Amino acid sequence: MGTHEILVLGAGYAGMSAAIQLAARAGRREGVRVTVVNPHERFTERMRLHMTGTGQHLAEFSIPQLLQGTGAAFVRGWVTAIDADARTVRVDDARVLRYDTMVYALGSEADTSAVPGVDDYAYTLNSAQDAELLADRLARLGDGGTVVVAGSGLTGIESAAEIAERHPGLDVVLLGRDEPGASMHPKVAAYLRAALGRLGVRVRGGVEVVKVLPDAVELAGGETVAAGTVLWTSGTRVSPLAAAAGLRVDGRGRIVTDPALRSVSHPQVYAVGDAAAIRQGFGIMHGTCQGGMPTGVHAALSILRALEGKEPKPFRFGYYHTPVSLGRNDAVVQFTHPDDSPRRIYLTGRLAVRYKETVTAAPWPTFARMKKMPASGAFWPRGGRFTRTRAAR
Structure with missing residues (x-):
């Protein structure tokens, strides 16, 4: 044999x-x-x-x-x-x-094919190399530049918070069809949105990006949002x-x-x-x-x-929790039922940071x-x- x-x-x-x-x-x-x-x-x-x-x-x-x-x-x-x-x-x-x-x-990876202009003008976090390209771009953008994070899921939330904390001179805008934390317990979602606000992230839910331009994104309905850099976190493909x-x-x-x-x-x-x-x-x-x-x-x-x-x-x-970092000094942890629906139990702040760093360590x-x-x-x-x-x- x-x-x-x-x-x-x-x-x-x-x-x-x-x-x-x-x-x-x-x-x-x-x-x-x-x-x-x-x-x-x-x-x-x-x-x-x-x-x-x-x-x-x-x-x-x-x-x-x-x-x-x-x-x-x-x-x-x-x-x-x-x-x-x-x-x-x-x-x-x-x-x-x-x-x-x-x-x-x-x-899987971020789906860059569904919306025109994403492949040409947006950054992704599909690989370490992609992330390093984004880091280099953010370092060169300079104070007053606008970063649009497209997608209000967990990757978008964590990315927007991290960018705002590390680059406080940038204007960070988080766009998505849903409000951040929409699937979480209302108290957790409220804490999450307040934390993004403290970091200076401007959040717009209920919007859809339909095109990425060299210096802006276009929303359904024709409105444009200026953007020196676009990070695409909306949707995945295999x-x-x-x-x-x-x-x-x-x-x-x-x-x-x-x-x-x-x-x-x-x-x-x-x-x-x-x-x-x-x-x-x-x-x-x-x-x-x-x-x-x-x-x-x-x-x-x-x-x-x-x-x-x-x-x-x-x-x-069965699912157990959803840990979300909000920069290096804040986080939320939503404990869940096995079907990923939220329980009433959650952690916030430094305790959530310690928990997340433990369970999501390398x-x-x-x-x-x-x-x-x-x-x-x-x-x-x-x-x-x-x-x-x-x-x-």
């Missing part, structure tokens, strides 16, 4: 969680080879890119270095095509990798690779999975994180690190069960613990933290 090839495409929060679990428990197993494919050797802390975007320097983590000693291999390159029937992946249009089992973890490969996808291009996180059309493919349409009792999960890392862990354990001739178990998940220590994990254990998320439990085997 030949080697069973496991490919992990993407090394974000979900992909790395799957890769480290697999490497720790199967990387040295005879007849099994784990390979991680990612465009960069550096791990990107997506949850902290709003900090990078304002010129703050974060620790850099090397994916190949973490994989050392596990038996897993690392391939640096862009995935350009997948042949789901032949079970091959093309990297940089030059290399072809074969797989028996794939973990598809290519994530790679078209899954749909092009013939995998069954939903209306947003995410791979439709069964309860064990296998593709319903190609069960040798497991989909995790933002790239997957994972149904739970409350509906389809939305993309967050809180949900992404557990899907990666579960996919790895499902693959290990399948290698042992066992049936994978269904994935079950995942590297968690990955390192996974790497050293004995075969009988697994790390599962509990309220944003990872604790050691018995493996779901």
Whole structure:
């Protein structure tokens, strides 16, 4: 019997969680080879890119270095095509990798295609490189310049607050269809909006940006808002690779999975994180690190069960909290029901800052613990933290 090839495409929060679990428990197993494919050797802390975007320097983590000693291999390159029937992946249009089992973890990014001018004139936080370009632009903008943050979701809120705090001479305008914190408890939403006001952020909800111009954004109805810089955080999209490969996808291009996180059309493919349409009792999960890392862990354990001739178990998940930073000295934490609806419990101010910094700290220590994990254990998320439990085997 030949080697069973496991490919992990993407090394974000979900992909790395799957890769480290697999490497720790199967990387040295005879007849099994784990390979991680990612465009960069550096791990990107997506949850902290709003900090990078304002010129703050974060620790850099090397994916190949973490994989050392596990038996897993690392391939640096862009995935350009997948042949789901032949079970091959093309990297940089030059290399072809074969797989028996794939973990598809290519994530999502800000959708810059839906609104004219975004690709040409707006900045994004899709990568560390994009965030560094924004930081350089903000440093050169000068006092009195206007920054429009388009999108009033969590990324937009955190970015607007961070920019206003780090660059108090800039005029920061947050635009979105909804008021910031609209899905939170009314008291939490009120605190959040007051905090943005204290930082000098001008908030306009109930508006839609329909075009980005070289020096402004145009709203539905024809009004324009002057902008020296536009940061686009409205909407997300996933790679078209899954749909092009013939995998069954939903209306947003995410791979439709069964309860064990296998593709319903190609069960040798497991989909995790933002790239997957994972149904739970409350509906389809939305993309967050809180949900992404557990899907990666579960996919790895499902693959290990399948290698042992066992049936994978269904994935079950419930949300626990929504932490939102408001600069470096303020935050809110909305505790939630499993379906992500708000509870009446919340934290604000310095206590919320400490809580958020604890539960959203760099995942590297968690990955390192996974790497050293004995075969009988697994790390599962509990309220944003990872604790050691018995493996779901």
